[in-house]
Amino acid sequence: MVIRRLEERDVEAVSILNGTAFSMPWLPKDFLHLVQDPNSLYYVAEEDGRIVASLGVTNVLSEGNINNVVVAEAYRGKGIATRMMDILFQEGDELGIVDYTLEVRVSNKPAIALYEKLGFVSEGIRPRFYGRPVEDAMIMWRRKR
Numbered sequence: 001m002v003i004r005r006l007e008e009r010d011v012e013a014v015s016i017l018n019g020t021a022f023s024m025p026w027l028p029k030d031f032l033h034l035v036q037d038p039n040s041l042y043y044v045a046e047e048d049g050r051i052v053a054s055l056g057v058t059n060v061l062s063e064g065n066i067n068n069v070v071v072a073e074a075y076r077g078k079g080i081a082t083r084m085m086d087i088l089f090q091e092g093d094e095l096g097i098v099d100y101t102l103e104v105r106v107s108n109k110p111a112i113a114l115y116e117k118l119g120f121v122s123e124g125i126r127p128r129f130y131g132r133p134v135e136d137a138m139i140m141w142r143r144k145r
């Protein structure tokens with residue numbers, strides 16, 4: 001298992017992987033934008049040439065917006081998301097990110113447990129944030145200050 005930065009050649013596979021977990025996944029062109037964006041750090045986990053996980057962060061005025069966190073179903077529960085997030089925090093800090101934030105569906109217990117384990121706390125609910133199906137988002141932050 002290799003964890004490395006997203007490259008242009010990965011964008012199709014990453015979009016497909018995100019489509020297995022999210023009802024409104026980003027398109028390959030959206031991921032291509034991330035590859036080229038100096039304020040974004042985006043990672044993939046690769047096993048035998050196959051992309052099995054992805055996640056990333058965009059730095060906006062020292063706030064890191066984390067998005068597209070997904071591990072392929074057969075690879076879940078093996079600590080992959082945790083390992084990738086540890087790398088994201090380390091390199092995000094070097095990029096100047098101070099606080100990290102994300103949104104998660106309120107029913108998504110595995111993801112909420114992952115984020116709480118990583119030090120995120122809920123700071124509120126954004127009603128009906130998601131579509132397909134409509135659902136509230138929990139807004140979580142991991143603050144340094």
Ligand SMILES: CC(C)(COP(=O)(O)OP(=O)(O)OC[C@H]1O[C@@H](n2cnc3c(N)ncnc32)[C@H](O)[C@@H]1OP(=O)(O)O)[C@@H](O)C(=O)NCCC(=O)NCCS
Pocket residue numbers: 021069070071072075076077078079080081082083103104105108109110111113114115117
């Ligand atoms: C959420 C997700 C990314 C976790 O990835 P993962 O690689 O399986 O996570 P890890 O193995 O690193 O687990 C770390 C912690 O997360 C929590 N966790 C992970 N899977 C869990 C589950 N099924 N139930 C409850 N807690 C879970 C646990 O606290 C776990 O720590 P532990 O192993 O010490 O109990 C993965 O389940 C996934 O891709 N889900 C579908 C996409 C998604 O919902 N993404 C989040 C969008 S906001």
